[in-house]
Amino acid sequence: TTRNYTDLLPSANFSVDFSRSLIGRLAASRTMTRAEYTDLAGAVSLNGQNGTGSGGNPQLKPVRSTNFDGSLEWYFAPQSLLEVGVFYMDLTSYIGYGQTTVTAPNLQQGIATPTFDYAVAVPINDKGTNKGFEIAWQQPVWGGFGVDLNYTHTLGRDSNGAPLAGSSRHTYNVQGWFENDVVSARLIYSYRSAFLTGIVSTLPQYVDGAGDLSASLNLKLTKQLSMSFDAKNLTGQLARQYVMNRDMPAAIYNNGKQFYLGLKYSL
Secondary structure (H helix, E strand, O other), rough: OOOOOOOOOOOOOEEEEEEOOEEEEEEEEEEEEEOOHHHHHEEEEEOOOOEEEEEEEOOOOOOEEEEEEEEEEEEEOOOOOEEEEEEEEEEEEEEEEEEEEEEEHHHOEEEEEEEEEEEEEEEEEEEEEEEEEEEEEEEEEEEEEEEEEEEEEEEEOOOOOOOOOOOEEEEEEEEEEOOOOOOEEEEEEEEEEEEEEEOOOEEEEOOOOEEEEEEEEEEEEOEEEEEEEEEEEEOOOOOEEOOOOOOOOEEEEEOOOOEEEEEEEOO
16 A cells, blocks of 8 residues: 655744733644554454454545644743643544454354455544643742642544544643752652543443653762653552443553663763
8 A cells, every 4th residue: 555645734833922921822733643553554353253353544644633722821930830721623634443344254153255244443534623721830939849730621522523532631740849950859740531542343442541650850960970860650550441431441551660760971
């Protein structure tokens, strides 16, 4: 399968200074994102017991979207920010999930000739929209300590009103930090609510909502040498997937805690 396409991707950004501390921003853009290889793969997996299956679609078009963003930023104190923003995405070739019929043998039902029809879930190009708002607050507290908070609310729907794959309704981050000339330390809690991850045997499969606690530490040992330490998933949060609703679990993964240590030397 061979695909050729040419895209013109303009973008424009505007800002208005209402005062020294209040700034408004507007942005419009056209974007294109290619489909993942797992979605493009032509192979299918068939279940002879119930006549279903899943697979890829090499005919997929890239995801094309027209995007609009607006925000109002208030810098009410040194190193401090309160920001409110809205966004809208018009997805003209969103990659969703549909169904096609594949004819193949079914040895489990004693059919040796390719005359059995399977209902196979495959990714398809569809239309959709994603819209929402975001709020962010950043402020030093005292003695090098500070806090960052942000929250995003999205409503992503395809042409049939079904949820967009990969779109969480609620996402937020809570971050506490300490900084001076030698040390930079951060403790971050991130959360995203459940989201659609795909279609398995014609049924929608979701990743359940989960939070993650991470930490980072940076030390300036000398003018040229610095050390960094990062830790992820400190609470050992499990990754859970379910089909249709949480009473139908599909998989549970334990990705474990992750630690990273680095040294950086600048000439």
